[in-house]
Amino acid sequence: DAKTTQPNSMESNEEEPVHLPCNHSTISGTDYIHWYRQLPSQGPEYVIHGLTSNVNNRMASLAIAEDRKSSTLILHRATLRDAAVYYCILKRWGGTSYGKLTFGQGTILTVHP
Amino acid sequence: EAGVTQFPSHSVIEKGQTVTLRCDPISGHDNLYWYRRVMGKEIKFLLHFVKESKQDESGMPNNRFLAERTGGTYSTLKVQPAELEDSGVYFCASSQGGLAGGVEQYFGPGTRLTVT
Numbered sequence A: 001d002a003k004t005t006q007p008n009s010m011e012s013n014e015e016e017p018v019h020l021p022c023n024h025s026t027i028s029g030t031d032y033i034h035w036y037r038q039l040p041s042q043g044p045e046y047v048i049h050g051l052t053s054n055v056n057n058r059m060a061s062l063a064i065a066e067d068r069k070s071s072t073l074i075l076h077r078a079t080l081r082d083a084a085v086y087y088c089i090l091k092r093w094g095g096t097s098y099g100k101l102t103f104g105q106g107t108i109l110t111v112h113p
Numbered sequence B: 001e002a003g004v005t006q007f008p009s010h011s012v013i014e015k016g017q018t019v020t021l022r023c024d025p026i027s028g029h030d031n032l033y034w035y036r037r038v039m040g041k042e043i044k045f046l047l048h049f050v051k052e053s054k055q056d057e058s059g060m061p062n063n064r065f066l067a068e069r070t071g072g073t074y075s076t077l078k079v080q081p082a083e084l085e086d087s088g089v090y091f092c093a094s095s096q097g098g099l100a101g102g103v104e105q106y107f108g109p110g111t112r113l114t115v116t
Helices: none
Strands: A010-012 A018-023 A033-038 A045-050 A061-064 A070-075 A086-092 A107-112 B006-007 B010-011 B019-024 B031-038 B044-050 B053-056 B065-068 B075-079 B088-095 B109-116
Touching: A010 A018, A010 B031, A018 A086, A033 A061, A045 A061, A045 A070, A070 A086, A070 B006, A086 B006, A107 B075, B006 B088, B010 B019, B019 B088, B044 B065
Parallel strands: A010 A107, B010 B109
Antiparallel strands: A018 A070, A033 A045, A033 A086, A061 A070, A086 A107, B006 B019, B019 B075, B031 B044, B031 B088, B044 B053, B065 B075, B088 B109
């Protein structure tokens, strides 16, 4: 599985934007970039995913570098509810293990009031 | 619409006993997954069902773990006999059908298993 690298932790103030980086220099052409987050005492929650182009949804935006070796999850206005562990995951299209999510350590996001 | 549900939420058993965890996926989701996080480690994939068939069981740690999904609806994960290192949180997830890598998975709240 291709590996992702994320900072261990980041901090933000409420109502400010947050940019969570992820490096994935060994990404292959069939790898989708997924982001999940895990709030305290809950299961992981899907945030967003993309392949090559930048993506927006109601929760966040995903900016993907042109060479696809890095990406950034953008929370436009952090709230206290966004405090969670954020996971950047590469998910391969096709093959036997197409459903498998490989979680790393993730980034612990702390949001200050 | 109900999300993924798991039962029980917490189970405490003694080493050597048997425990069965249950997962009810979102209605209509063909894909069902089991993951677990043991103490201090990352969340690890265990296996993936497509309907009632095992698509990928590469993450199952050993033959003490048995997963079933009879009828392609709910799934059970049995640990027999349980060992201390099996303690952790077991998550179930489900997703709609399709081979594309862009299919999001919906996770349940997890079952916390403690083996003493």
